[in-house]
Amino acid sequence: MAERRVILVLPAQESLRNPAIEMMTTGRGRITRRIEGIPKRTELDTTFAPVPLGQIGFTASLAMASPAAAPRFAVRAVMDGTGDPMPSTADGAQVFSDPTISHFLAPGCAAGPIGDRSHVASLLGVAGLAAKNLDGAGVAMAVMDTGINLAHLQSRGLNPTLDATLTWSPGTGMPGQYAVDHGTMCAYDALLAAPRATLLDFPILLSTTPGGSPTAGLLSDALQAYATLVAVMRRSAEDRPFQHLVVTNSWGLYDPNWDFPVGHPGRYIDNPNHPFNIVVGTLSRTGADILFAAGNCGAECPDGRCGGVKHTIMGANAHPDVMTIAGVTTKRQRVGYSSQGPGIPGMAHTKPDLSCYTHFLGSEAFGTGTPDTGTSAACPVAAGAVAAIRTKVPHTTLRPRDLARELRADATRRGASGGWNRNTGYGILEPLKTATRLGL
């Protein structure tokens, strides 16, 4: 016969009240005496301490009451032979289900991939973009990261172009020949929507500066790299080896404690006048589209390095002149680690701006079957989409801020609100929709 775990609500009686009081006072309460009102074919769980219930309000809603005065108690039991639907009462006792429960696993907190590159390409409308010849030709994509390994990209079926003459590195190494790591993942993801874009390799996170680490850097490294890009963008269009520049940044600070203390005028994370935030604005004014990852400090499963889950979009990641990218899966659900807005006070409030895809099987830079994760992946995927659109829209026609506005206008909203929200910003990036609306 089928068995069902149930919760029974029974009228008060001493054999329930006493173990409930014992539970309150000692933390243990076991039913030791016979209970009146147990339905037939029901086995009581005597190890479960009765829970006192009161009846409040005009309707028969139940709430906890003190064990001494409670008119009813809840107990746990197993019933035999209960058909569907389960009876709401049995022999005078109220019967409630006692279903199996488990902790919520936030989307993206799981380790395995959700979808693959073909799903991402489909969701972005890459075929439609390609049909419009929006493939990144003539656009440079600067990957500010740990360096690119071209051989790995080729082994994954890509045919990337890289301009090794335009680079800056805090250490040694050759553009395109760095160890397979996070930067190679970013380059792979950036090429999904813009396969004909030219990669620029800026391994700013391979700092040799004291205080850095093998896959981390110092903000001053990023500052020098940005100044290099500003100088390139100040050349005349004829002297530049590309028509347009898109800059993808999958890095930032995890913890405000990495920075100067709150209130210090030289602090970075909430200070538009910090030199790095100034140079970001300068590069944007030259016409470069700059994208930053929102960060991996989302409330559901923040990275262990996070100093909290509030106001974690900070520094240049919350700069008004950049597009800040949150992460969603190919099921179009926000990943639990994607940092939530608003941006830190002092910087732009409505951050993130947009969401894009992550946690999919893509570069396999970290091993076969290992997904591209983090807002680190979402940012370059979005950067590739921007590069695709830039194939036909120079910054002299549509400034970076204007293109960001157009992309926000077409983004797929999540939730009831039609505007910005702290989880996915203005919505999920829809580059094909924007390209079509712009008549490209």
Place this chain on the structure above:
Amino acid sequence: MGESHASDTILMTVQAGPQAPTLQEAARILGVTKSDVDASFGVVPIDEERGLFAVKVGAASVASRPASDAVRGPFSNPRIATFGRTR
């Protein structure tokens, strides 16, 4: 809060003409010796329209010096990291 990852260097900005100052000139504007300024970092233009340049110096060299109109700082030079796994 986790451990502090601030480096022992800081950033300063100096305001000069449209041309980047030399390391020596930047040091003079800052009121430090040339050896206090990180030569490998150099003098980095961050907003040439405003004649604004960044230099990196040891935190101890400018900590007690008053800022002039041409000098801003000290600014933090924090550690940065990827927003995803690394090998």
